[in-house]
Amino acid sequence: MKLTVNGVTHEIDAGLAEMRLLDWLREELGLTGAKAGCEIGACGACTVLVDGRPVKSCTRRLRDVAGKSVLTIEGLTPLDGSLHPLQQAFLDAGAVQCGFCTPGMILAAHALLLRNPAPARAEIRQALQGNLCRCTGYQQIIDAVELAAKSYQK
Ligand code: FES
Ligand code: FES
Incomplete structure (x- = not known):
């Protein structure tokens, strides 16, 4: 299972298929910009873009987003330290x-x-x-x- 995050493609072990996208981003990739707020899809603090559309990452399992492209706030921020x-x-x-x-x-x-x-x-x-x-x-x-x-x- 592959997933691209901020332009980098990751190979994900099938054993992680049920892990929430929010947890994987924060815990496995260290991308803590997406926040765990309500964790029931109601607050939007965990929003990332999946193929360009806003998605509440607390409501998606990795299997739901396999093969797709994710943008987090870290990927929107310019690499030179300036602000978007x-x-x-x-x-x-x-x-x-x-x-x-x-x-x-x-x-x-x-x-x-x-x-x-x-x-x-x-x-x-x-x-x-x-x-x-x-x-x-x-x-x-x-x-x-x-x-x-x-x-x-x-
Ligand atoms: S944490 Fe509130 S919608 Fe995901
Ligand atoms: S919840 Fe504090 S700035 Fe929006």
């Missing part, structure tokens, strides 16, 4: 407090902006409806996505 435009926009718009929801928010927003680089606020709200934030407030998060959208418009 969405990460910068979250800082600039004051859209981060504790940060627990932020990797999932950013990945869900990234998927939206790739398919629609000029979304209306209502479309941003809809795209992020599966991601809960307990501290920042959604206005600043939507502001951040609007701010970052410019960098997707080419």
